[in-house]
Amino acid sequence: MNTALVIEDVRLTPILVSDPPLLNTQGVHQPYTPRLIVEVVTRGGTTGVGETYGDGAYLEAARSLAEALPGRAVTDLNGLFALAGEVCDGSHATADDRVDAGGLRGVRNAGKIRLSVVSAFEVACLDALGRAQGLPVHALLGGKVRDSVEYSAYLFYRWAAHPVPGERDDWGAALDPAGVVAQARRFADTYGFGSFKLKGGVFEPDREIAAIRALAEAFPGRPLRLDPNGAWSVPTSLYVAEQLKDVLEYLEDPTSGTDNMAAVAAATDVPLATNMCVTTLAEIPEAFARDAVRIVLSDHHYWGGLHRTRELAGICRTFGVGLSMHSNTHLGISLAAMTHVAATVPDLAYACDSHYPWQTEDVITERHTFTGGRLTVSDAPGLGVELDRDRLAALHRRWLEDDGTHRERDDAAAMRVADPDWTTPAVPRW
Ligand code: GKR
Numbered sequence: 001m002n003t004a005l006v007i008e009d010v011r012l013t014p015i016l017v018s019d020p021p022l023l024n025t026q027g028v029h030q031p032y033t034p035r036l037i038v039e040v041v042t043r044g045g046t047t048g049v050g051e052t053y054g055d056g057a058y059l060e061a062a063r064s065l066a067e068a069l070p071g072r073a074v075t076d077l078n079g080l081f082a083l084a085g086e087v088c089d090g091s092h093a094t095a096d097d098r099v100d101a102g103g104l105r106g107v108r109n110a111g112k113i114r115l116s117v118v119s120a121f122e123v124a125c126l127d128a129l130g131r132a133q134g135l136p137v138h139a140l141l142g143g144k145v146r147d148s149v150e151y152s153a154y155l156f157y158r159w160a161a162h163p164v165p166g167e168r169d170d171w172g173a174a175l176d177p178a179g180v181v182a183q184a185r186r187f188a189d190t191y192g193f194g195s196f197k198l199k200g201g202v203f204e205p206d207r208e209i210a211a212i213r214a215l216a217e218a219f220p221g222r223p224l225r226l227d228p229n230g231a232w233s234v235p236t237s238l239y240v241a242e243q244l245k246d247v248l249e250y251l252e253d254p255t256s257g258t259d260n261m262a263a264v265a266a267a268t269d270v271p272l273a274t275n276m277c278v279t280t281l282a283e284i285p286e287a288f289a290r291d292a293v294r295i296v297l298s299d300h301h302y303w304g305g306l307h308r309t310r311e312l313a314g315i316c317r318t319f320g321v322g323l324s325m326h327s328n329t330h331l332g333i334s335l336a337a338m339t340h341v342a343a344t345v346p347d348l349a350y351a352c353d354s355h356y357p358w359q360t361e362d363v364i365t366e367r368h369t370f371t372g373g374r375l376t377v378s379d380a381p382g383l384g385v386e387l388d389r390d391r392l393a394a395l396h397r398r399w400l401e402d403d404g405t406h407r408e409r410d411d412a413a414a415m416r417v418a419d420p421d422w423t424t425p426a427v428p429r430w
């Protein structure tokens with residue numbers, strides 16, 4: 001074994017990152033959201049970085065893995081998965097996690113938490129290996145097949161500000177079609193995005209249909225998507241599909257569960273995409289056999305890393321199912337990882353999602369810049385990003401000083417600050 005590639009130390013830094021008041025089916029984003037930064041340090045003195053969810057259950061699992069990892073090589077990624085299976089035993093999962101509580105991050109059970117944690121370690125190992133070998137991460141995944149990756153503008157209904165003191169931005173509110181179009185216009189002008197996804201499930205379907213119609217008028221011929229995170233019944237999904245069939249690229253998770261998705265898919269020609277009903281390998285056979293989805297939105301966090309994302313891409317290709325990329329609130333390390341893996345997937349026919357433009361804070365020295373709606377794939381060693389240790393320390397300090405309110409992402413609790421009677425709506429809501 002090349003001892004320079006043996007892991008000597010693992011550093012975990014939980015942080016809180018500011019997040020705007022973006023609305024979704026569950027409620028509203030909190031002013032601060034938890035993320036976890038993973039650093040893997042080799043005996044050769046190379047450090048690789050990774051990023052994942054930072055809520056308590058993820059942090060607990062990450063601590064177990066970080067303790068067990070030293071002594072193993074950054075090349076031993078299969079061993080990393082086996083080790084995670086041994087040491088992240090699920091005792092960190094909450095009661096809700098264990099009964100598969102549904103959520104916007106997909107089913108948050110112990111297995112899913114483990115995969116999301118492993119993903120950050122896998123990315124950190126690949127970053128360290130790439131740096132040590134002078135190779136970009138995409139080269140470690142087989143090599144890029146494109147020089148840039150296309151992203152879509154991720155539009156949200158939103159308030160102008162959180163109902164509590166804190167960070168402010170200048171985006172203003174977007175609560176009607178005009179607000180959504182203005183937001184899209186700014187995304188297009190600033191970053192050149194040419195395709196648009198609206199997070200729905202916030203208002204009655206007719207109001208969201210009107211927003212998509214307004215987008216279609218403002219940006220004729222551009223790919224449009226609407227994603228209510230499973231908030232609609234089968235009849236409502238079919239009604240929306242009928243109203244928007246001439247302008248939608250796809251409908252994303254209109255309804256919850258494979259049965260309902262299959263029923264919608266059977267009765268409309270509008271393609272269905274998902275990051276909710278196909279979130280694990282075990283969910284693939286039934287969903288694909290029943291033609292419930294035409295596009296799977298992969299997320300390297302909860303699929304378990306970059307190699308697993310490529311395995312998913314191969315399965316999708318075999319079954320003629322399209323692949324694109326889902327995103328949750330994330331920073332520049334994860335965006336770099338997403339871009340490297342996306343660069344290696346041959347048949348990526350849809351622009352990837354990213355929350356990144358909403359994040360004004362980061363832990364890397366140079367933020368990524370979208371140009372023409374695309375990110376250039378870095379050929380620098382590893383991920384091609386550098387940690388900004390001062391920023392990391394400041395965001396960690398915020399985590400240390402938090403009274404506990406923000407250490408678990410809870411969009412329903414954030415909504416209750418403005419509306420004390422709010423409870424997470426049962427599905428289908430409409
Ligand atoms: O950030 O509010 C949000 C999104 O709704 C996110 O939680 C989802 O996981 O973006 C995601 C999606 O496409 O479902």
Ligand code: MG
Pocket residue numbers: 227229252253274275276326
């Ligand atoms: Mg989605």
